[in-house]
Amino acid sequence: MKQLISLSVQRPKAIIAAWLLLLVVSAPFALKLEGALKAGGFSNPRGESVHAQHTLEQAFHEAPNSLLIVLHDRAGSVRSAVDEARQAARRPGVTTITDERAHPEWVSKDGRTTFLQVGFSGDNTTVQNVVPTLRDDVRAAVSKDVEVDVTGAPALDYALNVHSKEDVTRAEMIAFPVLFIVLLLVFRSLVAMAVPLVMAGVTLALTQAIGYGMAQVTDVNSLFTNIVSMVGLAVAVDYSLFIVKRFREELADGQDVPTAVGRSMRTVGHSVLFSGLAVVVAMSALFVPRAMSFTSIALGGVAVAVVAVTMAMTLLPAVLRLLGHRINAGTLRRRKKATAASVVPKAEAGRVSKHPLLILAVLVAGFVALAWPATQLTLRVPVASADILPAGDSARVGIARIKQDIGVREMFPVEVVLTAHAKDSSALLTSATDIADYAKNAKGADSVQGVSTLGLPAGSLPQALADGTGLDTAGKAAVGQLWTAVGDTLVTRVLVTPDADPDSAATHHLVSDLRSHLKSDTSPGVKAELAGATATGSDFDDLVVGSIPLVVLVVALLSFLILFLAFRSTVLPLLALAFNVLVVGASLGFLALVAGGADHSINSVTPLMLFAVMFGLSMDYMVIMIGRMREMYLDGASHRDAVLGGLARTAGLVNGAAAIMVAVFVSFTSAQISIVRELGISLATAVVLDAVVIRRLLMPATLLLLGDRIWGGNRRSAPQEAGSVVAAASVSAPAGTELPPTGPDLSAPTPR
CATH class of the missing domain: 1.20.1640.10 (Multidrug efflux transporter AcrB transmembrane domain)
Structure with a gap:
């Protein structure tokens, strides 16, 4: 370098x-970056639900991705628009189009709202690119009285990418003028x-x-x-x-x-x-x-x-x-030049030095109190909700219309996927029957559909499943959606419709309940997994929670090593970790108060991202301030003078840097995407707490209590008279004059 x-x-x-x-x-x-970005990413690629979904796609030839065309006729019955929409939806890559003729329950009670499910053979990103043209084509084909919205997972991902770009552009347009002003005031x-x-x-x-x-x-x-x-x-x-x-x-x-x-x-x-x-x-x-x-x-x-x-x-x-x-x-x-005394007033330095233990106790108690609401937070990634998008977005309007007029619970069932070798068909049927019976009485379940609920006599069911004996055309179609063979492997599924929305706590509890039951009551030779939106979200949430200890450990160990190399101290890196934990906890607590919602839930991504980003950025302040304090101490200042004098010398610089970070993060609170807004709020709060409270009060109070053993190294000269450095930094400079630098560096230890 x-x-x-x-x-x-x-x-x-x-x-x-x-x-x-x-x-x-x-x-x-x-x-070209925008076009290269993929969709999704809020699932555990190694999770049970992802594997189960792949099994369903292979076994029942289900389209890996689908879009929902939502039709709402303001004037009357919407059924007349279905054929027009169906015709307009046909295009390369479409494998299936399903509408209210196959599912009469897909029409609202007043007959004004319905939707079509369009299955695609392509991947999520390919289907995303179809969303705007599909929406435009269907709108052009139907009557002007019919409102058309396109929703579904690829449409939600498409909207997320579009609004993410808009959020970044908007935030930068806000941030740059603010940075212009802040930097002009600094320089x-x-x-x-x-x-x-x-x-x-x-x-x-x-x-x-x-x-x-x-x-x-x-x-x-x-x-x-x-x-x-x-x-x-x-x-x-x-x-x-x-x-x-x-x-x-x-x-x-x-x-x-x-x-x-x-x-x-x-x-x-x-x-x-x-x-x-x-x-x-x-x-x-x-x-x-x-x-x-x-x-x-x-x-x-x-x-x-x-x-x-x-x-x-x-x-x-x-x-x-x-x-x-x-x-x-x-x-x-x-303007009249500010002295170091105006940056860190002598009275403030006096309070810190005279009552460090009191300040430490009060501030730690305050941080703990502010962090307390974070203990009530639930980490939950939205998987079947469009609330992450702005209210007027077509994908959100569509899903909200279905939810309000028809209901979304039937669209997002919890699916129990069971597989077994063909020789274990009886064990597979027994397991499917037991699970269906259990699910009927499970808390949070509304209805259950499986091969055992089709109304066939139990004695004739094995033969019917084997060769269709005793089944009419409708019965064969129903069995074909629930039981099939892939080579020498049999696959069946039990559909459990929850009595609450797929993102609700009740449905998440239902998923946990079913998983516990599957582990204990599935027959030998039968493999049981859960699929569906809620199960996918639950797997991702578990992945995040399970990763927290390792992420914290990795950051702590590597940061400890970096700070040890910078300061040759074992105490300072531990303090950095402790301070950062206080700041992150308090920031999450504040976020819970202002953005947690009625169920106190935030996106699963937010806490880990907050911890990583804040820990990295807070090192700016730690290195700048501690480096200056350490150098003053090694140059001969007493421990007290080094701490308070270093604080006086760097507080203005840190305040300016913090103002820049706050300006950047606050600009992202205008984001339409909820996770970005959460991060903007929590990071802005964290920077304010870190720069104003931790670095100016808590850190110097802690350093004064720990004493000079934290510095290490050989002092160049005998300690100066107590108070001399602070006095030089805060009193001796006449008003309106520049403060000459004390020592060779205002921010970091000089390499020797």
């Missing part, structure tokens, strides 16, 4: 030209303000191009673009802020431009490198669940952090080398 930085300083034009060439080459691929120079924004734009563009390449070799969903914008804007701007600020200070101290760039990169650049590494480590932990949603987040977070750090280590020093003193061009009329 030192060689790269040296090259950037020595040949800045060549480095900038290389980055511009890379940007030009990458631009076409970045523009009070138009050129200095523009540099971090340009770096952020380059970072986002290149990462999107990298995302397109990743999508060619693995499945990536729309969460990739959201996390790239969220994390990318935050880290790219913050890293540039740290380095540009130090560069301007070096110039103000009389250093020539090459020396100022070199010193800035050796000090603050050192901190940025460790901070970026912490983000990469934290985001990499999200590979643990091995589900597309988490993998997409991990890929986006890792890629954008690597690009941001590489840019900060190469492109940014080259730009600063060329700009030189022009970095201060466009300077606005300066």
Whole structure:
């Protein structure tokens, strides 16, 4: 890395030209990213329900993907529009079209609403691309009085991708003007303000191009673009802020431009490198669940952090080398200069130093109290609900229309899939009968359908299933949907219609109940699994909950190693983990209060993503502040003076960086997609708590209580007189003057 930085300083034009060439080459691929993103990702690919669904598709020749065309006639009966819609829906890839003639229950009681189920042979992404044209074709074919909406899993995924792109665009349009203002207030120079924004734009563009390449070799969903914008804007701007600020200070101290760039990169650049590494480590932990949603987040977070750090280590020093003193061009009329005393008032430092134990106890109690509502949260990924989408979206309107006028419970049954070798047909039938009998009385079940519920005499049922003896045409059709053979394997299913919506707690409890029964009461030689939307969601939720300990452990161990290498301390990494747990818990508690809903449920993805992102980003503050405190201590300050003086020196910088992150995350609270909105709320809350409460109060109070054993290393000189460093940082500078830097670095330990 030192060689790269040296090259950037020595040949800045060549480095900038290389980055511009890379940007030009990458631009076409970045523009193709949206079309390369896959759908879904909120299922456990190794889960029982996914395997059971594949068994059903193979055994009963069911279309792997289907869309629902919802028709609602405002003027009268909708039946007259069914044939027109059916004809308009025919196209390559369609394998089946089922309507109310096969399922009379698919028509509302007033006769104004119905739907057609269109089965496709293609994969989910292929079917997604059909959604807009299918909707337009059917609308053109039916009467103007008929409202047409297309819904179903591929349509919901299509809408999710579309609105995710809109959310990112909207958030960036909000964030960039806010960042413009924040950076202008921090730098009070138009050129200095523009540099971090340009770096952020380059970072986002290149990462999107990298995302397109990743999508060619693995499945990536729309969460990739959201996390790239969220994390990318935050880290790219913050890293540039740290380095540009130090560069301007070096110039103000009389250093020539090459020396100022070199010193800035050796000090603050050192901190940025460790901070970026912490983000990469934290985001990499999200590979643990091995589900597309988490993998997409991990890929986006890792890629954008690597690009941001590489840019900060190469492109940014080259730009600063060329700009030189022009970095201060466009300077606005300066207001009265704030001293370190105004950043961390002497009275505040006094309270922290005089009553650290009281402050520690009160703040920890406050964090625990704020986190308490999080204990009531239920982690549940929406699997058969369109509530994640904006209210006016066609896919959400369609599913809401079915739910209101017809009912969705019959559309999303819990399916018990049983398989056995042909020689074990009697055991298979016995198991199917026992399960159907149990399900009839299970709490949360409304109706049950299986081969044993068709009304055939028990004695003649085995023969009827074997060769159709005693069955009429309708009976054979019914049996064909419930019992079949695939080679020498028999497959049957029991359909359990819940008495509540598929995303409800009651239906999730029904799934758990049936699974417990299957484990204990299935006959030998018979394999039983659950399929259906609720079972798929339950498997994903279990995957998330089961992954939490390992994700936390991976982040904790790797971050411990990084901070140990940075500070040569075992206590500081443990403090970082403890502080982050407090912040994440309190943020989830706040989220439960404002967005948990009546059933206190949030998306399963949110907690793990919050933990990983916040842990990575909070390392910025940890490295900057602790690094400055440690250096002051090693330079001879007393432990108390090092803690309070380092706090005074870095609090303003951290506040500016936090304001940038809050601006970015708040911009995502306008998102139409609920999971993105949840993340925006929780991350903005976490940053405020971390920067304002943890770093300015809780961390210094804890450090004062622990004493100087946390620092390690050899001091350069005897401790200064108590209070001298704090006094120098907060009292001696006259109002309206710049504070000269104490020691060689304002943010990180100088490599020795």
